[in-house]
Amino acid sequence: MTRRRIVVLLSLLAFTGLVYWIASHTYWADVEVPMPPRGEARTNQTYAAQRFVEKVGGHATRDLTLSLPPATSVIVLSAWTWDLSPARREALERWVESGGRLVIDNSVTTDDEFERWSGLGYHYQGTDDDKDTSDTKVPCRRFHEERADGLVSPTDTHWLCDFDIAFSLTSGRPAEWTLTDPNVGVQVARVRIGRGTVTTVNGNPFRQRRLFDGDHGWLLVKTADLRRGDDVHFLSEGDYPSLLALIWQRGQPVVVLGLALIVFLLWRGAVRFGPLAATTSAARRSLAEQIRGTGEFALQHGGSESLHAACVRALDEAARRRVAGYSHLPNKARADAVARLVGLDAKTLAAAICPRPTRRSHELRSTVALIETARRRLLLNKARSSHAN
Numbered sequence: 359m360t361r362r363r364i365v366v367l368l369s370l371l372a373f374t375g376l377v378y379w380i381a382s383h384t385y386w387a388d389v390e391v392p393m394p395p396r397g398e399a400r401t402n403q404t405y406a407a408q409r410f411v412e413k414v415g416g417h418a419t420r421d422l423t424l425s426l427p428p429a430t431s432v433i434v435l436s437a438w439t440w441d442l443s444p445a446r447r448e449a450l451e452r453w454v455e456s457g458g459r460l461v462i463d464n465s466v467t468t469d470d471e472f473e474r475w476s477g478l479g480y481h482y483q484g485t486d487d488d489k490d491t492s493d494t495k496v497p498c499r500r501f502h503e504e505r506a507d508g509l510v511s512p513t514d515t516h517w518l519c520d521f522d523i524a525f526s527l528t529s530g531r532p533a534e535w536t537l538t539d540p541n542v543g544v545q546v547a548r549v550r551i552g553r554g555t556v557t558t559v560n561g562n563p564f565r566q567r568r569l570f571d572g573d574h575g576w577l578l579v580k581t582a583d584l585r586r587g588d589d590v591h592f593l594s595e596g597d598y599p600s601l602l603a604l605i606w607q608r609g610q611p612v613v614v615l616g617l618a619l620i621v622f623l624l625w626r627g628a629v630r631f632g633p634l635a636a637t638t639s640a641a642r643r644s645l646a647e648q649i650r651g652t653g654e655f656a657l658q659h660g661g662s663e664s665l666h667a668a669c670v671r672a673l674d675e676a677a678r679r680r681v682a683g684y685s686h687l688p689n690k691a692r693a694d695a696v697a698r699l700v701g702l703d704a705k706t707l708a709a710a711i712c713p714r715p716t717r718r719s720h721e722l723r724s725t726v727a728l729i730e731t732a733r734r735r736l737l738l739n740k741a742r743s744s745h746a747n
Contacts, residue, residue, distance in 0.1 A: 392567070403565045404592040407434070410575055415586035421593045424450065429457035429554070431589040432582045436565060437596025438466045451475055455552030461581045463559045464522055465596070477530035477549055478558045483523070483542065498572050499523070501537040501545060519571040521545050521561035535580075546581065557581045564592075663713065666722065669729040670711055676736040700735035707732060 399405040408418035424446050427433070433450075440447060454460050462468075473479040498519035516537070526543030527536075534555065537546035548557040559581060563574040582590060606613060673696070678684045681695045693708035710725045 403596070404434070404436075404594070406567065406569045407564045407578060408590075408592060410569060410578065411584070411590045414579065414584065416584055416588045416590050419589070419591045421591050422595075424593065426450070426453045427458075427589055427591055429453060431591060432459045432461065432584065434564060434578075434582065434590060434592045435460060435462040435594070436465045436562065436592075437594045438462070439595065440467060440472045441469045447471070451551075454554040454556060457553040459555050459557075459583055461557045461559065463562045463564065464525075465562050465565075473530070476551060476556045476558075478547060478556065479528045479530070480525045480560070481528045481543070482525055499539055499542070501539050504533075504536045504538055506532060506534045516576060517572040518545070518561070518563065518574065518577060520563065520568060523560075525560060527558055527560055537577075546577070548581070555583070665726065666713060666729075669726050669733075670713075673711070673729050673733045673736075676733045680736055680739070696732055696736065699739060700732045702728070702732055702735075 394400070395405075402408070402420060404420060408420060411418040426449060433453075450460070468479075498517055499521070500515040501518055502515045518537070521542075523539075523542035523545065527545065527547045529544075529547050529549055531549040531551075533544075533547045533549055535546075535548045535557075536544045538544050545560045546557070548555055559577070562568065563571070564578055569575060569578070578584070582588070584590070674684070674692075677692065677696050677699075680699055681687075681692075684692060684695070687695065689711065690708055693711055694704045696702075697704035697707045707728065710728045
């Protein structure tokens, strides 16, 4: 047997042994994998607890803002800041004192004011340096009930999970009912305030799928002191809607008017298929219209002196053709010579020809008209003389 065949044979034996080992240590089993939540269960973290309350004969409601129900109802409070608003805190306190049942979990941010009012607080159990916490990592534990009448049921235990057992509850008031583990202390406690009760749970067992862990369904019934027909309100600030949803809920009229204004502005600034009015004909203006338009523009925009000087130059050009040596005559002699030829008053014509910046608009119009009349008569007289010759 060659060396190559020995290597191939050993490789086959090793591969066969590996396959046998995997086959002998592998088995097939059915494992249930929970499907992701859909519909309201995907957005409502207390959906399971609400359905549970309805199944046991109660009425469940999800609240995102504080709206106090009747004093015979139950409020399960979570993801809440107790001292955010003194007004709503005092309203909730009065509701409890009038007979309401309040259940809070450890997601509620409490303060000294809450401990002063309810008597319930938290006590840190210690650190890893001064206490053996090897068993605090166990996710679920068995707790037994203790009541105010002193009755203890060490055999009647309940399996509860995911409690923050690094802390225990303390009470400055006589507790009516507690759930206790000798190793981790009190984890659930109820005290009476006025005609109502406050129950603190050192965990978060009623949100999402945690209701299905351990005896959390029993715990919800017990902490809420739930009876058939009770109205239970699950109140939370953590399940707040999106910014767009809040804008629509709180300012729907403003949003509608704003959208209408945007649509109107877009429509107004859009490119149209045709002009708003029929286009004027592209016919060329007459020379007289252009002259009048130019004069009006010069008159309105401070060009009166230029307009007067242009008219005088036009008169001088026409007079040079009729009066010999016109360019060498003084101004008065020019006016007299032109006045004799056109039949106008010499003084009036001399005053019109003389430049004067203080003329008003109506005076300038009459002056220009007089100079233009003299110029046209000179040209007309010259034309007649040419025809007579």
